[in-house]
Amino acid sequence: MTTTLTTKGAGLELHRLSRRVQQQTLLDQLTLEVPPGEILALLGPSGCGKSTTLRLIAGLDPASSGEIRLGGAVITHLPPAQRQVAMVFQSYALFPHLSVERNLSLGMELRGVPKSEIARDLDQVLALLQLEELRTRRPAALSGGQRQRVALARALLRKPALFLLDEPMSNLDAQLREDLRGELRTLLRSTGVPVVYVTHDQHEAMGLADRIAVLREGQLQQIGTAEELYNTPTNRFVASFLGNPTINLIDTAELQLGLRPERLELAPAETPIARGWSALEGRLSHREWLGDRVISHVHCPSHGTLKVIGDAGPIADAVQVRWRQDAELRFERESGVLLPLTTRSQ
Amino acid sequence: MARLALLVWSLGPMLWQLYTSLRPTEALTGELHGAASWTLSHYQQLLQGDPPFLLYLFNSAVVGATSTALTLALAVPCAYGLSRIGRTASRGLSLLVAAAAAFPAVLLFLAMLEVARDWHLANNLLALSLPYAGLCLPLAILLLQASFRDLPLELEEAAVMEGMGLWQRLRWVLLPLMAPAIASASLLIFIFCWNEYPIALTWLSRSDLLTLAPAMARIAGSSVYTIPYGAFAAATVLGSTPLILLMLVFQRQIISGLTQGAIKG
Numbered sequence: 093m094t095t096t097l098t099t100k101g102a103g104l105e106l107h108r109l110s111r112r113v114q115q116q117t118l119l120d121q122l123t124l125e126v127p128p129g130e131i132l133a134l135l136g137p138s139g140c141g142k143s144t145t146l147r148l149i150a151g152l153d154p155a156s157s158g159e160i161r162l163g164g165a166v167i168t169h170l171p172p173a174q175r176q177v178a179m180v181f182q183s184y185a186l187f188p189h190l191s192v193e194r195n196l197s198l199g200m201e202l203r204g205v206p207k208s209e210i211a212r213d214l215d216q217v218l219a220l221l222q223l224e225e226l227r228t229r230r231p232a233a234l235s236g237g238q239r240q241r242v243a244l245a246r247a248l249l250r251k252p253a254l255f256l257l258d259e260p261m262s263n264l265d266a267q268l269r270e271d272l273r274g275e276l277r278t279l280l281r282s283t284g285v286p287v288v289y290v291t292h293d294q295h296e297a298m299g300l301a302d303r304i305a306v307l308r309e310g311q312l313q314q315i316g317t318a319e320e321l322y323n324t325p326t327n328r329f330v331a332s333f334l335g336n337p338t339i340n341l342i343d344t345a346e347l348q349l350g351l352r353p354e355r356l357e358l359a360p361a362e363t364p365i366a367r368g369w370s371a372l373e374g375r376l377s378h379r380e381w382l383g384d385r386v387i388s389h390v391h392c393p394s395h396g397t398l399k400v401i402g403d404a405g406p407i408a409d410a411v412q413v414r415w416r417q418d419a420e421l422r423f424e425r426e427s428g429v430l431l432p433l434t435t436r437s438q
Numbered sequence: 439m440a441r442l443a444l445l446v447w448s449l450g451p452m453l454w455q456l457y458t459s460l461r462p463t464e465a466l467t468g469e470l471h472g473a474a475s476w477t478l479s480h481y482q483q484l485l486q487g488d489p490p491f492l493l494y495l496f497n498s499a500v501v502g503a504t505s506t507a508l509t510l511a512l513a514v515p516c517a518y519g520l521s522r523i524g525r526t527a528s529r530g531l532s533l534l535v536a537a538a539a540a541f542p543a544v545l546l547f548l549a550m551l552e553v554a555r556d557w558h559l560a561n562n563l564l565a566l567s568l569p570y571a572g573l574c575l576p577l578a579i580l581l582l583q584a585s586f587r588d589l590p591l592e593l594e595e596a597a598v599m600e601g602m603g604l605w606q607r608l609r610w611v612l613l614p615l616m617a618p619a620i621a622s623a624s625l626l627i628f629i630f631c632w633n634e635y636p637i638a639l640t641w642l643s644r645s646d647l648l649t650l651a652p653a654m655a656r657i658a659g660s661s662v663y664t665i666p667y668g669a670f671a672a673a674t675v676l677g678s679t680p681l682i683l684l685m686l687v688f689q690r691q692i693i694s695g696l697t698q699g700a701i702k703g
Contacts, residue, residue, distance in 0.1 A: 199600030
């Protein structure tokens with residue numbers, strides 16, 4: 093890889109960005125780009141470095157090495173105030189002693205924005221986020237969803253060149269989260285700036301983001317659209333992190349197969365296997381009825397339990413689980429790396 | 439019943455002082471038999487004395503206010519700093535501060551007298567706030583540091599992202615949220631200064647500059663033959679009234695300040 097970046101765009105570019113604290117590497121040489129108007133989700137389990145990345149971009153923590161560019165300019169060592177970056181915190185971090193209105197205007201006032209402009213922008217953003225009725229309330233008197241909107245409004249008023257969101261949905265209940273996803277996506281899109289969105293919830297990432305970067309232990313595993321990540325994960329970690337129910341992993345003699353539950357079919361036991369198909373015999377051990385689908389757990393001796401989306405009659409019956417061989421994901425057993433198509437011959 | 443007992447236990451001595459202050463001297467020393475009347479003579483005696491007793495209260499208030507202001511001006515930045523530097527460094531420094539708080543102040547008197555003489559600080563009310571602030575500082579730092587630490591870091595980071603500088607963050611975000619802690623710390627400092635005796639006794643000699651504690655000592659020891667119980671009790675009542683009023687005014691802030699950190703909000 094060359095050290096020069098390929099694009100001189102107006103978006104966000106991270107180049108071999110690292111953060112080390114004492115002996116620990118929290119983020120290891122992360123390189124990625126977010127063009128203007130794109131929403132990139134940083135996805136991974138806790139401790140994977142996604143929040144670290146966000147804090148580095150925001151300037152709240154210093155980078156150990158690497159470079160951050162925003163709109164073509166290097167901002168790696170600029171103080172947060174000069175970065176033109178707005179951040180929505182996980183706790184929303186609204187100032188508890190100030191009304192909604194003051195929460196929104198305080199920063200602008202202290203930045204020396206003229207009074208008339210503050211009033212105009214404030215009215216505009218309050219209308220946009222339907223907060224007019226709440227302008228005199230304190231944060232304590234707001235619901236979770238309202239607090240989130242205030243936090244978003246505060247970030248919008250910053251007129252940033254980059255939007256950072258740190259798990260903005262994690263304090264909301266599940267129903268509200270799903271309802272807000274579309275709204276939030278539209279709002280973030282309308283700003284026309286790059287958006288980096290940190291989450292540990294795959295559904296949120298898939299539903300909200302244009303592209304997803306999956307991190308693990310400070311290292312980028314894969315970056316791409318939800319579809320790319322789901323269908324052609326670079327390794328076992330990405331494959332098992334995305335998808336619900338999680339991917340089935342079966343050990344064969346020389347490698348490991350990844351089988352998505354919806355790609356599996358149930359058939360009567362001992363059905364003859366057609367060309368281009370594989371099958372395992374098992375016993376139906378458990379069935380989850382979820383309304384829109386049924387997840388059958390099929391216990392296959394020596395391979396463990398496979399989750400299959402599909403219904404298969406009474407429990408404890410012998411069934412066959414079969415799948416098309418071209419639906420298999422093949423991983424190297426030790427490293428978990430996805431084997432390319434060319435080596436897929438058995 | 440238990441509550442009543444507790445109430446008598448804590449309010450009893452104060453009420454006894456109030457009662458004493460309103461009784462004629464003869465009734466207090468047992469020379470008068472039978473029913474005695476009530477009197478305000480002790481208060482009259484104090485208020486019309488030379489200098490009038492209210493001057494002592496005023497002196498104490500001046501010393502208390504300047505000492506509190508000085509202590510806070512030094513303790514707030516220090517506590518903020520301690521709460522924001524790394525954990526190991528702050529633990530070491532906090533231990534030193536705690537050691538300073540635990541140091542017996544009595545051992546400092548002689549040295550402080552020397553200081554007062556060399557720097558001509560004797561008989562100067564405002565100068566008294568120097569040793570007072572010095573003595574209160576460790577405790578104030580420890581108290582404020584704990585409550586700085588209780589403020590969520592994200593709040594300050596949000597202010598940073600809003601483009602606020604250090605002083606702006608302190609002025610607009612941190613200090614307003616610290617108000618309860620600052621109120622209770624101020625009150626503790628003020629009470630200390632109000633009650634402080636040995637330093638005031640040794641640094642002040644002019645009678646129009648005396649603070650409450652040495653002034654009361656003079657009343658108590660004004661005569662070898664009689665102990666002026668009544669006047670003394672009246673002085674106690676007058677001396678503690680301002681503190682009680684302060685407490686009532688700031689009651690809510692103080693209570694929330696003292697219990698801060700007890701539970702995670």
